[in-house]
Amino acid sequence: MTVSTAPEQAPDQPERPDRPGAPARPPLARRLLRDPVVVSGALAVLLWVVAALYSPEFASWGQVVTLLTVASFLGVIAIGQTLVIIAGGEGIDLSVGATATLSAIVASRFMDGSNEGFVVAVLLALGACCVVGVVNAVGVLVFRVPPLVMTLGMIAVVTGFIRLYTGGRPEGSAAPLLRTLVTGDTVAGIPGVLWLWLGLAVLVVWLLRRTSFGWRLYAVGGNPTTAYLSGVNTTAVRFSAYVLSSLFAGVGGMLLLGYAQNVYTSLGTDYMLNSVAAAVIGGTALVGGVGGYLGTVIGAILLTVLDSLLRIMQIGGGEWGDAPRQIIYGVVLIIVLTAYGRQKRLRQ
Amino acid sequence: MTTPSRTEAPGAAAGAPPPPLLLRAGRSALSARMPTLAVAALLVVTVAASAVLQPNFFSAYSMTASFATFLPLATIAAAQTIIVLAGGIDLSLGTIVTLAAAVSVVLMDGDDARLPLALAAGLATGAACGLVNGLVVAGLRLQPIVATFATSSVFGGAALLVLPQPGGEASPALTETFRMVVALYVPVPAVLLVLLWAAWRLLRRHRFGQYLYAVGGGADAAYTSAVPVSAVRVFSYTAGGLVAALAGVALLADSGAGDPTLGTELTLGSIAALVIGGTRLRGGVGGVGGALVGAVVLSLIQGLVFFAGVPTDAREFVYGCIIIAAIALAGLLTARGARRPAHAGGPR
Numbered sequence: 001m002t003v004s005t006a007p008e009q010a011p012d013q014p015e016r017p018d019r020p021g022a023p024a025r026p027p028l029a030r031r032l033l034r035d036p037v038v039v040s041g042a043l044a045v046l047l048w049v050v051a052a053l054y055s056p057e058f059a060s061w062g063q064v065v066t067l068l069t070v071a072s073f074l075g076v077i078a079i080g081q082t083l084v085i086i087a088g089g090e091g092i093d094l095s096v097g098a099t100a101t102l103s104a105i106v107a108s109r110f111m112d113g114s115n116e117g118f119v120v121a122v123l124l125a126l127g128a129c130c131v132v133g134v135v136n137a138v139g140v141l142v143f144r145v146p147p148l149v150m151t152l153g154m155i156a157v158v159t160g161f162i163r164l165y166t167g168g169r170p171e172g173s174a175a176p177l178l179r180t181l182v183t184g185d186t187v188a189g190i191p192g193v194l195w196l197w198l199g200l201a202v203l204v205v206w207l208l209r210r211t212s213f214g215w216r217l218y219a220v221g222g223n224p225t226t227a228y229l230s231g232v233n234t235t236a237v238r239f240s241a242y243v244l245s246s247l248f249a250g251v252g253g254m255l256l257l258g259y260a261q262n263v264y265t266s267l268g269t270d271y272m273l274n275s276v277a278a279a280v281i282g283g284t285a286l287v288g289g290v291g292g293y294l295g296t297v298i299g300a301i302l303l304t305v306l307d308s309l310l311r312i313m314q315i316g317g318g319e320w321g322d323a324p325r326q327i328i329y330g331v332v333l334i335i336v337l338t339a340y341g342r343q344k345r346l347r348q
Numbered sequence: 349m350t351t352p353s354r355t356e357a358p359g360a361a362a363g364a365p366p367p368p369l370l371l372r373a374g375r376s377a378l379s380a381r382m383p384t385l386a387v388a389a390l391l392v393v394t395v396a397a398s399a400v401l402q403p404n405f406f407s408a409y410s411m412t413a414s415f416a417t418f419l420p421l422a423t424i425a426a427a428q429t430i431i432v433l434a435g436g437i438d439l440s441l442g443t444i445v446t447l448a449a450a451v452s453v454v455l456m457d458g459d460d461a462r463l464p465l466a467l468a469a470g471l472a473t474g475a476a477c478g479l480v481n482g483l484v485v486a487g488l489r490l491q492p493i494v495a496t497f498a499t500s501s502v503f504g505g506a507a508l509l510v511l512p513q514p515g516g517e518a519s520p521a522l523t524e525t526f527r528m529v530v531a532l533y534v535p536v537p538a539v540l541l542v543l544l545w546a547a548w549r550l551l552r553r554h555r556f557g558q559y560l561y562a563v564g565g566g567a568d569a570a571y572t573s574a575v576p577v578s579a580v581r582v583f584s585y586t587a588g589g590l591v592a593a594l595a596g597v598a599l600l601a602d603s604g605a606g607d608p609t610l611g612t613e614l615t616l617g618s619i620a621a622l623v624i625g626g627t628r629l630r631g632g633v634g635g636v637g638g639a640l641v642g643a644v645v646l647s648l649i650q651g652l653v654f655f656a657g658v659p660t661d662a663r664e665f666v667y668g669c670i671i672i673a674a675i676a677l678a679g680l681l682t683a684r685g686a687r688r689p690a691h692a693g694g695p696r
Contacts (some may be wrong), residue, residue, distance in 0.1 A: 139679075292470045
């Protein structure tokens with residue numbers, strides 16, 4: 001984004017550039033206004049302040065922790081989404097919602113409310129998600145199905161499999177260990193799920209910025225031909241992105257299971273497009289090769305704050321049901337995207 | 349594919365005789381018409397299978413019922429195709445369908461006298477929603493996937509406002525006309541399907557029909573060739589919204605009541621039908637005819653899974669697997685003609 005806006009802003013550059021040979025950079029204020037992470041971070045804080053003014057309880061420590069806990073599910077599921085989108089080629093994974101549900105359902109069946117089968121359950125659930133990821137990747141990379149269509153089709157397959165597997169009535173429940181991880185205090189009054197999210201976030205940011213895998217991912221997303229000619233195995237990189245996407249969706253699904261304690265078949269449905277929205281709000285461009293996970297974290301928090309704000313303002317309660325909340329949610333999403341998520345003009 | 353072989357023909361004639369004219373013509377027709385042939389083959393297979401598994405498939409009653417279920421999906425697939433051809437995508441189409449149907453059913457309220465007004469209001473709603481989408485995508489230059497996700501939240505909320513629960517009562521005239529059999533084996537929905545196709549052929553002949561392909565094929569090139577790119581985009585979304593409203597009316601006529609919660613499912617179906625019908629998701633290649641056939645094939649497969657005696661719990665899974673297979677097949681065939689070198693790693 002900043003790259004494309006740079007030429008327009010060139011006349012406004014400061015009198016004395018720091019280094020004579022350096023490319024012209026727009027002033028700091030402009031750059032901050034154009035930085036998705038800054039804009040959505042500021043907006044999230046603003047919404048939070050509005051919510052706190054409206055209902056002082058919202059500012060309490062417990063509420064903040066709850067809010068972040070809810071955001072963490074979206075955040076974890078959106079990790080994979082971010083990776084897939086960065087890997088380019090119109091990359092998108094719409095099956096994350098269904099995959100998260102699948103993972104929760106498999107895990108709850110094998111945990112069945114006790115800690116004994118915990119490890120087995122987690123491994124089986126992640127294994128099932130891995131299969132989904134591999135099928136997605138094969139469809140996209142071998143059969144050349146557009147990712148949007150492939151992952152859309154996988155929703156039908158995964159949902160169908162869930163129906164077949166459960167007979168429409170999911171059984172079992174979360175292990176106490178998982179429950180403690182998500183809802184109980186562990187360290188410093190912060191639930192373990194937030195530590196987990198923090199750890200995963202650091203891991204992913206490090207992976208994207210400091211490892212060769214991360215650089216390859218950006219290279220493939222930015223320009224697959226150049227990446228290939230530079231010796232990057234583009235297929236392998238994209239393949240791993242899809243598998244990782246399903247794996248992280250599975251982790252998110254299990255966290256959701258720990259939060260909800262029981263599973264139902266539409267557990268992860270809402271995360272399908274919200275994970276895309278979180279990534280895009282955070283500045284990851286759908287064309288690929290641009291963005292990062294930090295933005296997605298902020299995007300996930302922003303979406304969660306917005307949703308909670310609309311809920312506590314009781315918009316959506318009463319006679320109108322859910323409708324006004326949905327409408328406002330959509331409008332705000334468009335406004336946020338308009339702030340910086342715009343594509344370049346045809347006329348240049 | 350034939351052009352190179354023709355230019356090489358004089359040189360090659362010395363060594364080996366050029367391939368016979370008929371063969372060459374056949375090959376070129378095959379490569380140009382591959383998606384169409386594939387979807388036609390699929391249609392033949394599914395119709396044959398239906399005829400075998402459903403004893404009364406060709407009876408007047410059964411034909412009426414089949415075409416009544418084809419029509420809504422086919423219409424929404426046509427709407428999606430118009431938008432995709434121009435290089436966009438509309439994830440809110442399903443909610444436009446439900447919103448238009450909700451507006452119509454609330455206004456007509458089971459009264460024949462109100463039918464024209466209610467239909468006009470429904471269609472106007474659809475076109476207005478499409479216009480909003482078009483303005484958001486072309487005017488604000490937002491990425492279509494996230495922008496239409498946001499508007500789908502708005503339209504879905506509006507549909508819930510208009511019609512909080514599934515219900516309402518369509519006018520008897522509408523539902524009865526829909527079930528009529530015009531001639532021996534030709535029910536009204538089949539006539540409407542043909543009319544829809546004829547309307548598309550008209551649009552295809554019109555300047556704007558050509559513009560759709562130009563913009564979808566390459567917005568920059570179209571812009572330099574003095575095609576009003578933004579206007580064409582807005583037009584495609586508006587036309588898509590209008591046609592989606594027609595799908596809403598068809599749904600209403602088929603079921604006799606409105607349902608505000610169908611949205612997502614319809615959107616997914618429309619995209620699957622379009623891809624099976626040979627339209628390229630990146631725009632510029634394909635047509636409504638293929639999408640109509642694709643929608644018919646999808647509906648037939650759904651019926652086949654039912655009549656083939658697949659156990660209830662496994663139906664969704666089997667259906668999903670068949671859809672994925674069909675999509676992968678379509679993807680392979682569509683990519684055949686214009687396969688990029690392996691290093692390009694798929695479309696960008």
